[in-house]
Structures are given as structure tokens and as C-alpha cells.
Amino acid sequence: MNQLVEFNQDLVAELREECAETDLPLEDVAFDRLCETLEAEGEIETSDRCAYRGAASGKSLRIDGHGGDPRETDGILSVIVCEVFDDEQPPTLNAADAKKHFGHLINFVAAVRRREFRDQLHIESPEFGVAMMIAESWSSVTKVKLILVTNAIYSARTDAVVAGSISDIPVTYNIWDLTRLHRVETTGSKEKIVVKFAEDFGGGLPALRASGPESELPSYLAVIRGKQLADIYDKWGARMLESNIRSFIQARRKSVNEGIRDTIKGEPEMFFSYNNGLSATADAVDIEMDGAGAHILSAKNLQIVNGGQTTASLHAALKHSPENLDRVHVQIKLTVVPSESSEQVVPNISKYANSQNKVSVADFFSNHPFHMRMEGYSRRVSAPPAPGMNRQTKWFYERARGQYQVERAKLGGADRKRFDSEHPKAQLFAKTDLAKVELSFRMRPDTVSKGAQKNFAAFASEIGEAWAASDRKYDETWFKRLIAKVIIFRALEKAVPRQEWYPGGYRANIVTYGIAKLAHDVEKGGKVLDLDRVWNDQSVPEALMKTFLIACEAAADVITTTDSGIRNISEWAKKQGCWSSVARAEVAYDGGLEDFLIEPQDARAAERDGRREEAMISGIEAQSKVIALGSAFWGRLREWTSASPSFSMKNDGILKACSQQERRLPSERQCILAVEILGRAREEGYVDDEETPRIRISGKVRSH
Template sequence: MNELEEYHQNLMADIRREADASGVFPVEAFFDRMTERLTEAGELEVADRAYFQSGEGAQRLRIDGYAGDPRDSEGVLGLIVCDFADSDTVQTFGKGDVPPILNPLIRFLKKAKTEEFRDSLNEANPAFQVSDLIITTWSQVTKVKLILISNRQYIGRDDTVKLADIGDVPITWSVWDLARFERFDRSGQAREDMVIDFARDFGAPLPALKASQTGAALESYLLIVPGEQLAAIYDKWGARLLEANVRSFLQARAKTNKGIQKTIKEEPELFFPYNNGLSATADAVSCVRTDDGMAVASISNLQIVNGAQTTGSIHAGLKSAKEQLPQVFVQMKLTVVPSDRSEDIVPKISEYANTQNKVNAADFFSNHPFHIRMEQFSRSVLFPARAGERHDTKWFYERSRGQFVNARPKVKGKAQTDFDIQFPKSQLFSKTDLAKFEFSAAGQPHIVSRGAQKNFAEFAKDIGESWSRSDAKYDELWYKRLVSKAIVFRWLETEVPKQPWYEGGYRANIVTYSMAKVFHDANGEKQVLDLDAIWRRQSVPEALQRALLLAAAEAHDVITHPPAGVRNMSEWAKQQACWNGMKGRTLNYGDDFETCLTLVDTAKAAKRDEKAKKAMTEGINAQAEVVTLGAEFWSGVLAWGRERKRLTPKDMQILEVCASMPRRIPSDLQARHALDVLGRMRDQGFGES
């Protein structure tokens, strides 16, 4: 069995298991799972399920979902259709099979633009919701993007090509097939390399000045990019130019800067002196010699890590200021970063280049200390076996895509079985999952409803600011309570579709809203939800289950009954007003709900106990490190510090104890102080030759 066949087998098992557990159709479970990848890869910002099908043959209409309000995506209307084969073996399809799949989606779009079609549907019908959104926003739509997601392998060669126009609006399509999803899940690589060939596709090579010496650790170049070329490149490659995490951070796809737009329209010749330019990275650069000197002929995997607003504004100029664009030029600082170093280098370039935002851009990357700490906890913290099960387990935190797949032993046998027992697939969660769990519990369901990337961006701002003040609260107990929130969230995801009031659709919104409501109502001045009881039993208590389902029914009512003048329920769920309406409703959870709560003082006592345990562990580790370094080493530290008069009386007293080992052994507090002194001495030159 090759890797693709194994991936297909595991994917189908996961989808069938989720469909059976939740009582949904496999294609719906497939849509939810795979659109998470689309948003993470930057193909879409959000994916809302909106299934509709009618007619036969040449009259058939079909849609499975859409990518939110196009006004939030530079006028790009994204529509999604599923091609799902419920098969145990890998199926294939070619270029000729694409039109029968996409044509029903195109026919739906044409129908959905008409008020006659919209008004023939019930307002609760997802097709009504999409049609109304299209009619309302069509005048601002600049491009239609059709996305075909399939669990078959695509053996055609074309990816994104023009299909047809509706009026002046171009339509493009792209395929996310089994192989593409497999590449993304294994390594985060969703596509083939993106090679921008300036000479062949964008007019001419770009004049460049090499800004690094021969043999430097990283190659760097300075370029002047014509506005027309940059706009054309962005028009072709779009979000692929903007690293997904940084794009979310900068909100690059939101409304572009009015000042930049004004300069393009009114003073295009002054754009270069006014604008700070772009900072970008690439895997590789190909240079040529021209009569005018060095020029960049092609760039592999260009990423604009700072200057997304500038890029978006210049691209908008294709429509709003086409005549002025030839006079627009922008400078670019380009650094060649090998792919194996990108996770370390690119975040730093983004952080240091970015001057428009106070929050650290690197907070969005998988190598931020917060994510590393959560990963460490996830590999070491054991949770008790659930009732009826024999094995303790761990929750696997995947801080970067592909970690789980690559950590699982490839060859079947005892090692693979042991891994599956220790890390059940149902206990795998990602950065965006973590953000959903936390923000649902923190009373931000309207932000969670805006999609995984936008929610993660907001969450990361909070974490970045909190971490910079103090990282102490993100300890093992915080992690365990995070897992409690994950257990509640995942339980709701499974149970909501089974409820008699559930009509299909809006599951994700109902889950986050009901969880937020229960946490909001439970957490007061004297009592809070007992999260510690949840992680200890690894399940949701029955009294809490009843409360969550009561809140879920209420959330369904709030979301599906928006105020007058609001028709799109998915968009309604993204508004603060929707959460205010839900928050203000009074629910009677029953007397046994009290059993799910604990006193605030008790919860704080658990936190104090965790701090004491951590301090003790750190003390033991410090003692071990001091002893390992040895008395002779500490004698050297003492002599070096005394000679340069860098030690306080307390420093000397403790270092003398360390230097007299094993006759005297430093206490854990003394050991920690000695290590602090050592760090200070090293900062001042100790140990340097």
C-alpha cells in the first residue's frame, strides 16, 4: 500500500466514524474536515456549508458551500462543490470529468443572481441564504472562485484556469483532490512550487541590486517592482503570495488602506517616495545579466511578509486606477531563505519589518514559545482512562501541519499500535482548534464563527499580549483545563446534529454559541465551571450535557431567527449583536447544574498547588544541574565574578556552597539562584575565550 492509498484509507475511516458518531452524511463530514484545510492553506478565509441540489442532467444545480461575504475578501466570491466517492479504494478523475461537476455550480450561480430564484425558496433554505448574499453583493464582486474538493485523485494537469465570464466578472476554478490534501496533511505543502517567471509571464526581468556579500548566510536583493507587474502577479497567485498566518495578522484581505489608494489615483508618481515598500522571502532566485546590469529572472515561492496592504491596494488599482498603474513603482527587499530554515527565519523578518502593528507578528507562527510549550505538555501529560477503558492517553497538539502523520510509525506492528493507544486520533488538535476551544469558553462565539483563521488571528493577539506580560499562567494546569474545553467542544460537535430540533446547517455556530453561553452563565464571582473534574474523568458530566443541549437549542433559535432586515444566518452569527442576544437570554439549567460548578477559591487553590508543584520540580532540576556542573566549575564562576567585582554578598555566599560540593549541597532555592548568577555572568563575558 503506497502513502496515498494509506491516506485514503485513514481519511475514509475518520469520515465514516465522524458521520456515524454525529448522525450526519459522510459528505458533510468530508466537507467540514477538508474545508478546514482550505482555510489553513489560505485558499479561503472561511467556509460555510450551504448544501443545495435540484434538477437532473443539463438542468441540475448544486452547491455545497461558500466562502463568506465577498466584501471581506477583496470582492472574491468563493463557491464550493464536493465530489465525494464513498469507496474503499482510490478513485481517479480527469480534466474531462470536471465540467459535469462544476457546471451545476455555475448554473446555480446564474440562477442565484436572480430575485425570482431567491424568492421561490424558503428563507431557512441555505440556497436562499447564498442567493440573497450574491444579489446583495454582486455589484462589488470582482472575481468568482469555484473550488472543487474531492476524495478522488485528479489526474488532469490544469489547476486554476479561466472558465467563463458572467458579465465583466471572471470565473476561475481550482481542484483540491486527494493527493493535494495528502501533501498538505503530511507537510503543509498543498501545491507544487510557485515559480514566478518575470521574463516569460510578466514583461521582463526585474532590475536588482545584490545586497549581500558572497558567502553570506542569506542572499538578499533590492528590487524596484512596477505596479503593473505586482498587480498582475497578485491577480494570478493571490493569497499564495501572503503567508497564511501573516495574512491573518495583518488583516490584508480586509479593506485596503484609503491613503495608499488615494496616492495611486491622484499622485501615482509619488507612490515610490511615499511608500515603505515590501519585505519578501523566497526559496530561490534566478538572476541574469542584462545591458543595464543584474536582473531577477524568476523567483520560487515568493512570500510577502510585510506590505500586504500595499500589495492589495496596488492590485485593487487594476480596477479603480488602471491608467495610473504604469506610473506606480514599489521597492522590495527580497531575502532568499532555504525551506529548511524558513520556520526560524521568516517569522523574525516579518516581526522586524512590520512597523504598522504593535502586536508581534511572530505570535502567529508555529515556533512561538506558547505553541512549543503546549506541544511539550501534549507529549508528556497523561490523562486518566475514561470509564470502561483500560489505557491512560495523551492529547496530541499539532503546532504545525504534518506532525501527527510523521510522528506515527509508518510500519504496522506494536510500535504503531502503542502510538494509536497513547495518542487516539480523536484527541488530535491544531492551533486553530485550540483557538476555537479557548474563544468559545471565553465568550467570543461571534469571532469563532468568522472562521478558523480570523478567530486564530484575534486569539493570537490576546496570547501575544498576555505572554509578553507574563507566561507563568500557561502552565500544566492551564493545559489540562484547555483539554477540558476541548472535550466539551468535541462532545457538542457530535451531539448537536442528533437533536430533534436540528434542521441541518449552522452546526459550527451552534456549537460555539452554546458552549459560550454555558461558560458565561456558570462563571461568576463565587463559582465557576469545574474544568478540573472534566479532565480527570475525560468526559462531560450528565448534568453539564443537559445544560449544553439546552443552550444549543437556544443558540439554534437565536441564529436562525435574525432581526428584521438580516437574512443571512451565517453572517448574522458573526456579529456581536447575535452574541448579545444569546447572552441576554435566561435559561433554567435545573438544580443538578450546581454539581458541575466549583468554588472560585477551590479553583484558585488548584492553581496555587500547580505553582508549588512546578516550583518544586524546577528546584529539583536546578539542583541536578548545579551538581552536574561540579564544584570546580563553580569555583571558576566565583573567582571570575570576584575578580571583576560582579557579585553581591549573597551571590558569593551561594557560590561558595556550590564550590564546596560534595561537603555541602545547595538547597533547591540556592541552586536556582546559582543558575541565575551563572546566566548573568555569561551575559557579561564569562566563558568566552
Template sequence: MEQTKEEFFHDFRQELLSSAEANGSFFLSEFMEKVANELIETGFSEGFEVCHFRAQRGMRVDGYWFDDEGNLALFIADFDNRVELTSLSRTEVAVLFKRLISFLEASTNKGLAQSLEVTSPEYGLARQIADRIDSIYKVNLFLFSERSLSEKIQELPNALVAGIPVTHHIWDISRIHRQQSSKNHKEALDLDFVQMFGKGIASLPAHLTTHSYQSYLMVMPADVLAVLYDKYGARLLEQNVRTFLQARGTVNKGIRETILKEPYMFFAYNNGITATAQSIEKSVTDSGLVITKIVDLQIVNGGQTTASLFHTKKRDKADLSQIFVQMKLSVIDSQQSDVVVPKISEYANTQNKVNAADFFSNHPFHVRMEGFSRRLWAPAKSGSQRETRWFYERTRGQYADQQSKLSLAEQRRFKAEHPKPQMFTKTDLAKYENIWDDHPKWVNLGSQKNFKQYAERIGREWEKSSDSFNEFYYKRAVARAIIFRNTERIVSNQNWYNGGYRANIVAYTLAMLGEITKRKKESIDYLKIWNEQEIDAALENAISTIAEAVNGIIIKPPHGISNISEWCKREACWKQLTDSAELITNKILPKFFSQLVSTDNILERRKADLTA
């Protein structure tokens, strides 16, 4: 039975309180990150940085993100830890957006930044807006609310601030509920071509009536694709294509040359686009069949073509009126989409340099991790008799889907065996692993770029030795998750922590922990953490010591760098930290080092698991 809006609000709030307690974070920060993750997973935003700032002059901001395409996202919260679901009025919406716009306006010159503490997140944001003002193409304002809109309004009219187009997006509890309750756990992208462009798109049917799906060949005007990409961005792209689109923010040189020099040859030279939809509406005109509406459009191949058309028009002022693109559209029933759409995307992308199979949810690596998570019981924590499992969410929404057909008693049992705090996703796994094994810089670049890097690495390693991804690998990954989540709690509870840059501090603290142990040719005893399902006092003390040192280093970037979050994304930041590794090592208590195990011991355990 589907949850009511009130039931969803209650569960959402309880999960929020539980995760805030576990992570040692403020309720507001936890709320913002929880909703932001929903938007990142579904393509509404590429990333999110916490930045809570309120001023007497009516300014407010709670988070931001700059992407590679000249877009700035600013976030504001309507959150007061309310115990009952209440209504949010249009007037209150207008007031909240006005505060966000006031911050944006005050930041467009260096006046606001000059009045702020230089190590604060709000200084970095205000200064970066001022420095980038000429290259910001669009500003998306997001309002996150724990209330439900009293009127059917999800967006407000566009505006201009300092000559920059500004759009408004409202994510109230009702919209979050709809997204999580939908079949694909995302908000469908529905297009009405007649309403948007005055006419439908020419097409030819390319299917037999006996088939369980429909296919159409469409001739898409390049201007239409550019407008759609401008309006919807990454939401147009199927998740794997969105994550793996090569060179975000850049233009394919061959495509650009054709657009500018031989636009009339574009249709002949370009391979076209492959897309899927849940349903369509069509009509017959004097010139033939046209598609007038598409429900849940997803481009599964041709993302770079689409992005390049948009960027060439934007940057080179290119005329796209004579350019048309072939699009193969497959209409897939929503009941089959979870299985069929990834296969279409996989087969359509096999010509790419990165093997598409390396990153799809049904790749054997993800299937194997899922198998371990469903089979292996995690030992009971000290003081508890109940063993639990860590739930690996191989595809979006699995955790909720597995409970949807259970009775209330069965749901309670499922949650007891698979506690929500022990659910982790592919992007979570990529974060836990890359911090230790690859490079912490990737984690600071955002979850999608980090996952891309992780998947490419795992794809190569899987080809060399798939057997190495065994039970030990899985248990080590869970142990790293335990360390990561405890580090978030530890950092939040430190007297020196001022509420900013926690994600950066956590990533570099654990990377430094790995670097320090690696230099001693030793390692954390991951199996000990797996067996105890917690970290001990010696490791907790080492983490707090390293975190304080890391914080002291990253908040003092070199001269000329004003934004600390941006500094943390640079190679030079990691080098500055590793140059201080010996000084940090000397501050750690000896008991921590006495509990480490040799690297050889770890390798032997992993090999033993290979032959078990």
C-alpha cells in the same frame, strides 16, 4: 518512507470515518470541512460555511465563503464514501463545475431564493449572492474530490458569469496528498515572471558567497505586485502576516494618497517589502541581473503595501505604471525555512502595533502548551486501562512529522499514545478558548480572524502574568476541547437539527453555557472533565437544552436580515441571546447546577498550580 497515494487515501478515509463518528456528523460534511481546513490553513480560502443543496434542475453547492475583499468562494464535493481509490475524469469535472455555476447563475437574481425555505442555509446563500451581486469582484469555484484526477489538470480556464470573473480550482486526493507530504505542509507558490509578464525583475545581489543563504534587492513594478495579489491573494503572504494583516479589504490611507497624488515618490516614501523564497532562477541581461523565477515566494513584511496597491488599482482605477517597490528577497534552503523564515518575519514586523512575537509559533506561550501536551498523560477513560496524551500542534504538520522517521511498530505506538482525534492546533485552541473567555462572535467570523483576536489577548495576558498559563490552564483547555467536540455530536443528533448552521449553534451554545454559569458565579468543573476525559449525562442534557433554544433564536433574525450565518457574526445576535439567558436557564435540569463549582474555587485551583 513516504506514503503512496493509495496508502494516503486509505488513511485519509479511516480518519474521516473516525472523526465523523466522534463528531456525530455526516461523512460528506466531515469531508468538506476536513479539506476546507487544509485550504484555510494555507491561504487558498479565508473560511468555509457548510451549505448542502441539490436541485433537480442540475444545481448543486456544498459550501461557501464571502471574504472582505469582494471574493466569493463556492464549494462542491465529489464524494461517495468510496472504499477504493478511483479516477476522476475531465468530463466528470466539467459536469460538477456546471452544477455549481448553475446555482450561481440562478442566485444572481432573487428568483432562486424566493423558491427556498427562508430558514435554510441555501436560502441565505442565494439571497446574499443576489444582494451582493454588484460588489462581488471574483468567484472562486472549488471542487473537492476523494478521487484522483486521471489527467494532469488542476485548473480550468477562467469564465464570466453575470459579468463576474470565475476561476476553477480542483482539489483531488492526489493534490491533498502532495500538500500534506511537502516539506512545509503547503503547496509552494512558484512564479515564472517571464511567462507571466514577459521579462524578469531587476535585482542586485546583497550577500557574500560564504553565507548559507542568498539575498537580493529587487525593484518590483507595482503592477506586478497587484496582479500577483489578484491571482494568489493571501497565499502570497507568510502565514503570520496573512493572519495579522491589519484591515483586510481596506487600504492604508497614506499609501493610497501617495499612489493617487504622488506616484513618482512612492519608492522614496514606502519602506518596501521583505520576502523569502526556497530558490530562484536568474539571468544577466544588457541592463543587469534579473530574477526570472521564484520558488515558494512568501511576503513576510509589506502585506499591507501589496494589498493596498491592488485595492487602489481596483477601486480607484489608479495607474500603477510609474510606481516601483523595493523588495528584499532572502533565499532560504527548505531545510532551514521552518526556523529562519519565522525569525525573518518576526524581526521584520517588530514595528507593528501588535508585537509580532505574540503570534509566532515559537512564542513561549505556544512552546509551553506544547510542553504540557508532550508531558502530561490524560487519565484513561472509563472502561479503558490506557492513558493517552493530547497532541498540541504548535507548527503545521508536527503530528505527521513526528511519525515520519518512525518504524511501522513505532508509528502504531505513537498513534496509540496520541490518538488523531486528540490532536489540536493553534486555531483549534483559539476557538475553544474564545468561546468561553472572550466573545463567541469572533469564532463565527472564521478561524483566522478568531485566532488573531485570541493571540492579541494572550499576548497582553502573557505580559501581565506568564505564570498563569500553567498546567491548570492546559487541562482546562483540553476539557473545553472535550466539551466542544461533544457539543458538535450532540447538536448533530438532535431531532430538530436540519443540517445547517452547526458551527454557529455550537459556538453560541457553549457561550451561553458560560454566560449562565457566570451569572451564578459558578463554573463547569473542568478538572472533573479532564480526569474523566468525557462529559456526564447532566452536562450533555444541559447542552442539548441550550442548543435547542439557541437554534430557535438564531434562525429568526430581525426583519431585513436574510442570511443567518451573517446574523451570527453581529454583536446584536449575541445580545439577543444573552437577553434570553434567564428563560433558557429555567429549562435546564437542577442536577446540572448541583455539579458546578464556585468561581472562587476555580481561581484557587489556578493559583495553587502557580505555586506548585
């Protein structure tokens, strides 16, 4: 309980601080903050704020936000109520309280379907836009999700509980209370899905053990009925798809696969023969043996790493061909991967299972080399002291959720204070933050406005292709300029709500569009922003902030004046047409902007200088590592790579030089390449059983 209280105290303090900095109401700040977690966990695809309380036909109505247009979210209408208490001691929430909140949400959904109620709403209000979206998309809705997110403590766990129906459309409810938020935010582990095939979904799955007794990871070949798989997906939706695959599916899908759909409709008995099936993982499974063989009764944390399109198509068949689903059978290759090994193993399973994709789905994983490199810079590169400060700090990049809290929790007393001082929480940023900031400066505000998951998928696709072509540009200078962009983005998040012209909502859209607008106009003028200056200052100069706010005001005017036929401002901001309108807008910047612009060739020269300096440091570090690992180590690696077609004769020469270091020390360049070869080999499964193990003592690595 003490951990929960501490987590709540930190959360409330964080919310209060942002309220003071932005002048935004606590309810608005809390909604944005808590719904970030729901997006990261796949509960919702996006979170759009719409605060409304009222009454109709003698019933109380309430909504605090929604999860996007059902026509863009697989037919799921997610409506959200956010109940946050400004108390350091978390209160408790009982079933009656939850029922009341969900009742108000249902009343709102029911009311907006009536034209007489919609006609009472102000045409320019957020609630009118949401009401029109729900009414116009109702024919596409396949499920209504009622979501309560709160910093209160709810005694029971509720996860996609069926709550009835509205006009034959099923309704489920879900509570994200303080306990649940604490678990996913502080441990770094995903919210676990426990699928009880036998108990809840009509029977266990017939299976064959596909791995031998010597295998560290048990594997099974199983068969699941189409109706079972569709019902399971109906309960948990995209949370069943490993989070990175979910992003990939959402970014690339156009519609339900026509071939799969036609097979379900016309030849359901042939589905097993025609379809490649699924690849899935689970933390653990419950197996029962009987005269007919093995049956999988349940699976803990079942995640589909390949076959998302098949799963979504079968789910869609619940609506268009439900009578055929019992005749559909799907094969599953299920690997049991303990949670402590999942980060290393699951990406490889997904990588090889999805090899047909042009951009490997593994590009989305937290251990992709891009994220590993950014993490390395964030732990090594110290930022200059911020104004009024006398010590350097670091920007902590969280490539895997919960890393910051996990690292901090390991420490105690003076060590934790030093960690907090060196890595202030205000300088924590995650993969989705990186994607949001970077695509804003790449002039993709419409994509950013689609929500964290879809935006990250678009960013990862771009980075995956660029990295495959050359990873050279993603160096220390790139990292420093990324941090400069984060500084600008966060400064605008605080400054925009304080402006007289601020419309009282849509802060996130205004910030990304304002940044994109200024970046567009600067590029059109043949110049680039001097981001190195922002990095060196660790703040946004007042004159530059004024210029960005001019761009944000122009963006706000366009965003809040929707195109004909679009009543919902949040949805308008997700359209390419909105960005085109902002890009075309004429903006009069004051003369101060010129002081922060440089020629492109000057920016490139700074990149080259930084690369030379970094290469000197990297070369020394690599040489030290090669020597520390020793000749025998590199000899064993050379023997392993010689049998693999992935490694060239040049690679062999590098490893030979390292394996003969007693005769002649390899050059810094050779050592850098040797370390890169080692990394590639480990990605392909290389393990040196004779390597001296290392343990961490007092912050230093010692060999034993």
C-alpha cells in the same frame, strides 16, 4: 501510490466514524473536514455549508458551500463543490468530470442573480440565504473562485487557472484533489506558490544582490511594477501572504489604506519614494545576469512577510485606478530561505520587519513561546485513563501543521503501534482548534463563527498581549483545563446533531454559541465550571452534557431566527448582535448544573497547588540541564549576554552562578531562570559553536 491509498483509507475511516457518532450525512462531515485544510492553506477565509442541487432554464445547478461574504473577503466570491467517494480505493477524476462540476457552480452563481429564481427558493432555506448574499454583494465582487475539493485523484495540477468571466468579473478554478490534500496534510509543508515573473507576469525583476558571498541566506533588493504585483496577488490572493501575516492583516484591516490609495491615484510616480516596500521570502530564486545587471526570473514559494496592506491596496487599484499601476514601482527586500530553515528564520524576519505593530506579528508563528510551551505539556503530561480504558494517553498538540503525521511516519512496526496507542488520533488538536475552543469559553462565539483564520488572529492577539504582560498563568493546570474544554467541545459536536431540536445545519455555530451561553450564565452567577473534574474523568458527565445541550438548544433558536435585514444564517452568526441576543435569552437549566460549579477562589487554589507541584518538577529538570551543559557553556553565554542591553545585571548574576557550578551548585530557582535566559538569547540569535551536539538514539538523547 501506496501512501495515497493509505491516506485515503484513513480519511474515509475518519469520516465514517464521525458519521456514525453524529448521524450526519457523509457529505456534511466531508465538507467540514476537507474545508478545514482549505482554510488553513489560505484558499478560503471561512467555509459555510450550503448543499443545493437543482435546475433552472434547463441547466443543472449545484453548490456545496461558499467561502464567506465577498464584502468581508476582499471582493472574492468563493463557491465550493465537494465530491467525496466512500471508497477505500481512491477513484480518478478527469477533465470532463471537473468541467461538469465547475459548470454546475457557474450555473448556480448565474441563476441566483436573477430575482425570478430567488423567488422560487424557500425563504428559510440555506440556499435562499446564499442566493441573497451573492445578489446583494455582487457589486463588491472582484473575482469568482470555483473550488472543487475531492478525495479523488486528478491527473493535472490546477492552481488558480483563469476560466473566463461572468459579467466582466474574472473567474478562476482550483482543484484540491487527494494528492494535493495528502501533500499539505502529511508533510507539514505549505502549498508552494511558484511565481514566474518573466514567463507569466511581464518580465523579470531588476535586482541587486544585497548579501555577501559569506552569507548563508542570499538577499536581494528588487523592484517590481505595481501592475505585476497586483496581477500576482490577483492570481493567488491571501495565499501569497505568509499565513500568520494573513491572519494579522485580516484581523486588523479596516479598509484599503487611504494614503496608499491616494498616492496610486494622484502621484503614482512617487510611490517608490513614499512607500516602505515589501519584505518577502522564497525557498529559491532563478536569477539571470545580463549587461543591465541581475533579474529575478522566478521565485519558488514566494511569501510576503511585511507589506500585506501595500499589496492588497495595489490589488484594489486594479478596479479603481488600473491605468496608473504601470507607473507604480515597489521595492522588495527578498531573502532566500531554504524550507528546512523557514520555521526558525522567517519569524524573525517578520518580527523585525513588523516592529511597528503593537502586538508583534511573530506572535502568530508556531515557534512563539506559548505554542512551544503547549507542545511541551502535550508531550509530557499524561491524561488519566478514559472510562473503560486501563492506560494513560496524551493529547498531541500540533503547533505546526503536519507534526503528528511526520512524527508517526518516522516510526515503524511496534514503535508506531505504541505511538498510536499513546497518542490516539482522536486526541490530536491544532492551533486553530485551540483558538476555537478557548474563544468559545471566553464568550466570543461571533468571532469563532467568522472562520478558523480570523478567529485564530483574534485569539493570538489576546494571547500575545497577555503573554507579554505575564506568562505565569499558562501553566500545566491551564493546559489540563484547556483539554477539558476540548473534550466538552468535541462531545457537543457529536451530540448536537442527534437532538430532536437540531435544525439540520449550522452545527459549528450552535456548539460555540451553546458553550458561550453556558459560560456567560455561570459567570453571571458568580461561579466557574469545574473543568478539573472533566480532565480527571476524560469525559463529560451525563448531567453536565445535558446542561450544555439545553444551552445549545437556546442558542439554536436565536441563530436560526435572523435579525431583520439578514437573510443568511451563517452571516447572522458572525454578528455581535447575534451573540447579544443569545446572551440575553432566558434559559431554565435543571438543578444538575450546580453539581459542576465551584467558587472562583477554589479554582484559583487548585491553580496555585498545581503551580507548586509543577515548579518542583521544573526545578529538577532545569537543574539537570544546567549541570549537563557544564560551566564552560554558561560562561560563554554570560560573555555573549554582557554585550547585549536586553540582559540585566540580575541575569548576569544567574549566569555567573551557573558558570561556577563546580564550586557551588546553583539553586533550582537559579537554574530555571538560567534556562529562560538561554531561551531568550537563542531567540535573539545566540549560537554556541562549541556546544556538544546531541543526536536521538532509541528515544533517548545522548551526547557525542
